[in-house]
Amino acid sequence: MIGIINNRIDENTFELLGKANQLAQKIQADLCLFIIGSMNMEIDKVKDYADLTILLLSEKFEHFSVYPFLINLERAVRKYKPSILLSPATTFGRTIMPALAARLATGLTADCTDLDVDEKGNLLQTRPAIGGNVMATIITPNHRPQMATVRPRSFSFQPEKRKGMVERDEIVKIEDGCEFISMEKRETSAQIDQAQVVVSVGKGLRRKENTEIAERLAKMVNGAVGATRSVVDAKWFSHDHQVGLSGKTVKPKIYIAAGISGAVQHIAGMQTSEIVVAINKDKYAPIFKVADIGLVSDAYSTLEQIVKLLEDEKDE
């Protein structure tokens, strides 16, 4: 059985269901979705894409708290015994999965960007390693379940209809040492992981003031501004804007890489974009290897020309 754990029904759940369905077909396994959270879950939206959806719902689960979630998930996993267990590499997945792996005395590969299974049912867990310079494929041959968290937006498989059964599992009430007091949502200016167009800037823009043209372009197309780590390190933008291995993974319809060299760590975060437009004055820059449209030109003046064209079009 392949299991997926999440605390909400969101795009990450559907993404993992799509990929897990592909793996399950390959090894003839059942696909089971563990949903843990508050009572108000739109189960009907998702249940048909798993063989079995196991609900761990409680009004006490409205706010995430590690210990009660962990104990209930451990119980459910021991009961249903999936051989593979996946969760999105979100704050939830990144927090709960290592703790769960420790309790189940098994391994965990964090932040995978690709998954496959071999004929023996081993999960092939691929992720960047050694500073992103190599892609390592890791297996867990001696322990079960084989656990992995998966970077959001790594796959584009659509989930398919399966048996669609639903079971509600009993919740063990745990005396939680934490008390929920209040929550403040952090406002972030960078919605790069949601935007359909991302205009990303690199050191080729030369100075912070020049990035204003990228912001103008992003605003005109209702997009967002991304950045390389070098630009974030130089404090041109906050870390919310960083695309790549140690930033966010984005999958927009159009990704414009302006003055970006295309280091492997950057490419790891944008290579699943639908159309990549690269602007770099060096025709040998590695970014051109992943570009659909390549412009060998100055990044600032090219962005300026695009903005002007769009402005002229608006005026007509």
Ligand SMILES: Cc1cc2nc3c(=O)[nH]c(=O)nc-3n(C[C@H](O)[C@H](O)[C@H](O)COP(=O)(O)OP(=O)(O)OC[C@H]3O[C@@H](n4cnc5c(N)ncnc54)[C@H](O)[C@@H]3O)c2cc1C
């Ligand atoms: C563990 C680790 C994690 C990392 N994580 C990330 C990450 O998440 N995201 C990330 O982006 N990086 C990450 N990096 C850093 C990465 O290796 C690169 O250093 C970084 O991406 C380079 O940023 P850049 O392309 O802006 O700068 P540079 O590499 O300096 O490239 C600038 C580019 O601009 C071009 N250029 C110069 N002038 C112009 C001009 N006038 N017009 C057009 N083009 C011009 C140059 O030809 C060059 O290709 C990580 C590194 C490590 C070791």
